[in-house]
Amino acid sequence: MAKRKPTIHEVAHLAKVGIGTVSRVLNNHPSVRPETRNRVLTAMANLGYSPNPHARRVAGGKSYTVSLVLPVASTEFYSRLLEGIEHILAEERYEIALFPILSPSRLERYLESRSLAYQTDGLLVSSQGLAHLLPNQKFPTERPVVLVDAYSPRYDSAFMDNRLGGQMAALHLAQFPGAMFAIQVQEELDEVLKNTVGQERIEGFREGLKKAGKSLPSSHVFVSRFSAEGGRLALQHFLRLSKPPFNIFAGADLLALGVLEEAERQGLKIGEEVRLLGFDGHPWTAAKGLSTLAQPIEEMGAEAARMLLERIRGYKGSPRARRFEPTLVVRSSTQTRSVYAD
Amino acid sequence: MAKRKPTIHEVAHLAKVGIGTVSRVLNNHPSVRPETRNRVLTAMANLGYSPNPHARRVAGGKSYTVSLVLPVASTEFYSRLLEGIEHILAEERYEIALFPILSPSRLERYLESRSLAYQTDGLLVSSQGLAHLLPNQKFPTERPVVLVDAYSPRYDSAFMDNRLGGQMAALHLAQFPGAMFAIQVQEELDEVLKNTVGQERIEGFREGLKKAGKSLPSSHVFVSRFSAEGGRLALQHFLRLSKPPFNIFAGADLLALGVLEEAERQGLKIGEEVRLLGFDGHPWTAAKGLSTLAQPIEEMGAEAARMLLERIRGYKGSPRARRFEPTLVVRSSTQTRSVYAD
DNA sequence: TTGTGGTTTGGAAGCGCTTTCTTTATGAAT
DNA sequence: ATTCATAAAGAAAGCGCTTCCAAACCACAA
Numbered sequence: 001m002a003k004r005k006p007t008i009h010e011v012a013h014l015a016k017v018g019i020g021t022v023s024r025v026l027n028n029h030p031s032v033r034p035e036t037r038n039r040v041l042t043a044m045a046n047l048g049y050s051p052n053p054h055a056r057r058v059a060g061g062k063s064y065t066v067s068l069v070l071p072v073a074s075t076e077f078y079s080r081l082l083e084g085i086e087h088i089l090a091e092e093r094y095e096i097a098l099f100p101i102l103s104p105s106r107l108e109r110y111l112e113s114r115s116l117a118y119q120t121d122g123l124l125v126s127s128q129g130l131a132h133l134l135p136n137q138k139f140p141t142e143r144p145v146v147l148v149d150a151y152s153p154r155y156d157s158a159f160m161d162n163r164l165g166g167q168m169a170a171l172h173l174a175q176f177p178g179a180m181f182a183i184q185v186q187e188e189l190d191e192v193l194k195n196t197v198g199q200e201r202i203e204g205f206r207e208g209l210k211k212a213g214k215s216l217p218s219s220h221v222f223v224s225r226f227s228a229e230g231g232r233l234a235l236q237h238f239l240r241l242s243k244p245p246f247n248i249f250a251g252a253d254l255l256a257l258g259v260l261e262e263a264e265r266q267g268l269k270i271g272e273e274v275r276l277l278g279f280d281g282h283p284w285t286a287a288k289g290l291s292t293l294a295q296p297i298e299e300m301g302a303e304a305a306r307m308l309l310e311r312i313r314g315y316k317g318s319p320r321a322r323r324f325e326p327t328l329v330v331r332s333s334t335q336t337r338s339v340y341a342d
Numbered sequence: 343m344a345k346r347k348p349t350i351h352e353v354a355h356l357a358k359v360g361i362g363t364v365s366r367v368l369n370n371h372p373s374v375r376p377e378t379r380n381r382v383l384t385a386m387a388n389l390g391y392s393p394n395p396h397a398r399r400v401a402g403g404k405s406y407t408v409s410l411v412l413p414v415a416s417t418e419f420y421s422r423l424l425e426g427i428e429h430i431l432a433e434e435r436y437e438i439a440l441f442p443i444l445s446p447s448r449l450e451r452y453l454e455s456r457s458l459a460y461q462t463d464g465l466l467v468s469s470q471g472l473a474h475l476l477p478n479q480k481f482p483t484e485r486p487v488v489l490v491d492a493y494s495p496r497y498d499s500a501f502m503d504n505r506l507g508g509q510m511a512a513l514h515l516a517q518f519p520g521a522m523f524a525i526q527v528q529e530e531l532d533e534v535l536k537n538t539v540g541q542e543r544i545e546g547f548r549e550g551l552k553k554a555g556k557s558l559p560s561s562h563v564f565v566s567r568f569s570a571e572g573g574r575l576a577l578q579h580f581l582r583l584s585k586p587p588f589n590i591f592a593g594a595d596l597l598a599l600g601v602l603e604e605a606e607r608q609g610l611k612i613g614e615e616v617r618l619l620g621f622d623g624h625p626w627t628a629a630k631g632l633s634t635l636a637q638p639i640e641e642m643g644a645e646a647a648r649m650l651l652e653r654i655r656g657y658k659g660s661p662r663a664r665r666f667e668p669t670l671v672v673r674s675s676t677q678t679r680s681v682y683a684d
Numbered sequence: 685t686t687g688t689g690g691t692t693t694g695g696a697a698g699c700g701c702t703t704t705c706t707t708t709a710t711g712a713a714t
Numbered sequence: 715a716t717t718c719a720t721a722a723a724g725a726a727a728g729c730g731c732t733t734c735c736a737a738a739c740c741a742c743a744a
Contacts, residue, residue, distance in 0.1 A: 005730095007729090007730055007731085008730065008731065009730080012694095017693075017694080018693060018694035018695060019694080019695075019730095019731085019732095020693070020694060020695065020696095020732085020733080020734090021692085021693060021694075022731095023731065023732055023733080024692095024693090024732095024733095026731090026732095027732080031691065031692060031693085032692075032693085033691090033692065033693090036692080036693085051730080051731075052400065052729085052730055052731070053461075053731095054396050054399035054400045054405070054729090054730080054731090055400040055699095055729070055730035055731040055732090056730080056731055056732075057396035057400075057699090057731090058394065058396045058397040058399075058400050058699050058700060058701080058729090058730085058731075058732095059698080059699055059730075059731040059732040059733080060699080060731075060732055060733090061699065061732085063396070075444070078444055079444035082444060097439075097440075098439075098440040098442065099440075100440065100442060102417065102418075102420055102421035102424060119395075225569060225571060227567065227569060227571070229567060229569070229571060229572075230571075347700095349699090349700055349701085350700060350701060351700080354724095359723070359724080360723060360724035360725065361700090361701080361702095361724085361725085362702085362703080362704095362723070362724060362725075362726095363722085363723055363724075364701095365701065365702055365703080366702095366722095366723090368701090368702095369702080373721065373722055373723085374722075374723085375721090375722065375723090378722080378723080393700080393701075394699085394700050394701070395701095396699090396700080396701090397699070397700035397701040397702090397729090398700080398701055398702075399701090399729090400699090400700085400701075400702095400729050400730060400731075401700075401701040401702040401703080401728080401729050402701075402702055402703085402729080403702085403729065
């Protein structure tokens with residue numbers, strides 16, 4: 001009834017090769033003739049074979065698993081990041097052991113107990129302030145560490161140029177009449193996790209505006225948690241301060257969403273009375289006609305994964321920094337003539 | 343230099359027993375004399391031995407891994423839940439493969455790809471509406487499934503009696519003069535994830551109040567996302583409606599925290615003008631003097647883990663439901679005489 | 685043809701454990 | 715003391731894979 005999963009032996013038999021050859025095909029070893037490789041691949045397909053990762057690990061003496069440490073927050077951002085990382089890792093049949101930072105204070109103990117069990121080959125750490133914890137001897141730091149969406153000169157890092165993003169936002173919004181406003185994300189999970197991303201974006205925005213000869217009074221910056229609600233509150237706040245037209249740079253798409261909602265409630269015309277620019281480039285922004293700075297999140301994750309794999313495989317060079325740039329996507333929320341919207 | 347991890351053989355040698363015996367000690371097999379077991383345990387300790395989980399898996403033909411599906415939200419709640427689950431699982435040297443519901447729409451594909459790799463022995467699912475997805479054939483459902491913090495007649499479940507909690511809140515608050523208010527949590531990750539917890543608590547509260555001869559007009563219920571901010575908004579809203587003294591039942595400690603903050607800003611006296619009762623019983627409530635309904639979250643997680651292990655080991659009985667009850671913890675926020683606070 | 689060096693391939697050994705089978709010790713009953 | 719059932723322990727046979735080594739094969743030059 002419950003027929004056992006096929007093993008490498010069955011595949012070898014069917015393809016009329018030795019088990020060694022099958023293994024070599026599995027591991028993309030170069031010294032297999034294309035013709036042989038195809039025979040093996042066909043046999044695997046026919047049998048519905050998939051290799052047993054545990055056997056692989058015990059035989060290979062490696063874990064083929066990477067620890068991913070991130071402040072999972074049921075967020076589009078991490079969802080996409082994970083996707084990019086997973087994509088690369090899956091290609092090499094590596095697995096991910098997820099270490100959500102449920103609470104920074106518990107992280108260390110948690111990592112210790114669990115990563116011991118997993119004995120992972122490397123760490124992928126995605127957290128603004130968390131990098132400081134890493135040099136700490138308590139971490140399994142003999143293994144390679146790569147930072148995602150965070151920068152440190154001590155490690156390989158793949159990160160977004162948020163300041164540049166802010167500048168791009170400024171350049172774009174400066175062309176419109178009306179005052180400038182900004183909403184800054186400031187999420188504080190705990191003292192440890194200082195989120196500097198929001199800050200960088202606003203700083204860039206301010207710099208960009210200065211170049212364009214405009215200014216951003218600090219009263220025009222609303223600091224908010226990461227939620228649509230925050231966007232609504234921000235707009236309410238701005239309306240108390242002054243009158244449209246507004247040019248608002250929201251530090252995250254989700255905040256922009258809140259602004260959109262509130263603007264509708266207030267009967268303000270998006271693209272005219274309220275020009276709005278988000279940050280993230282999440283898929284749903286297209287449907288909402290929200291202009292945004294699209295972040296190549298998946299690529300960033302993928303690149304980090306690649307760097308980690310290289311380290312795992314023995315690469316010894318000095319820390320590499322891969323900087324990613326957002327792309328301006330203009331939609332109706334920053335265009336009066338809706339003809340141009342996509 | 344990099345001296346290899348000791349294996350079962352070294353332990354066997356040092357303890358002057360066979361490797362079989364060492365394995366039996368590892369697996370708590372009954373047929374080992376206490377004296378022998380001690381010798382083995384001592385040897386393991388001396389060598390700093392810890393078993394290789396991968397080898398165990400390939401030899402045993404099981405994965406000794408449990409999938410944990412939950413909407414990780416960097417929340418004290420999940421942190422504690424995980425702790426309870428992990429505690430039990432670690433005892434039996436089972437591991438956890440974490441499947442955060444980063445986005446319900448992506449969950450299925452994600453689970454499919456990753457759980458295939460992990461080939462886990464069972465599923466622990468913690469999500470209010472997610473249970474509906476499970477009977478779906480796409481899920482690895484031949485394996486046992488246990489629900490945590492959710493109930494379904496189809497599966498073993500460990501869940502909190504939120505309605506009872508609401509009633510307890512009512513009983514407690516009804517003794518005080520002043521109008522009743524409530525803040526209901528309503529988090530919507532996606533259409534799929536309908537959070538009914540908040541609703542149940544408020545329903546229980548309303549029922550309890552009715553029994554006590556008090557009422558809760560629906561205008562006195564503020565629906566909020568799960569954030570401290572929500573609590574602040576709620577109190578502002580209540581102040582617009584009426585005048586203190588207020589008796590507020592916050593559907594979650596975090597909301598209560600917001601109320602506390604806002605009350606301070608408004609100069610309202612907690613415990614007199616504003617009586618406040620939270621829900622969750624998180625550690626920090628003690629420091630804040632916040633009365634709360636403490637949930638035995640860890641125990642709930644632990645129980646779920648136990649049930650799952652039993653299923654994995656072959657238990658075939660019909661679905662079991664383990665109901666957990668919150669405990670009322672009275673502190674200064676619902677006591678005028680602060681002498682009684684802890 | 686024979687030889688040479690490189691490329692492909694088969695298969696055995698081994699990774700660290702579980703489990704079964706067997707042997708040996710234990711001890712209660714005769 | 716002897717027997718027999720039972721408990722405890724050892725040894726060996728895998729689990730499904732990687733890797734190493736040696737054998738087979740190949741193309742081309744001498």
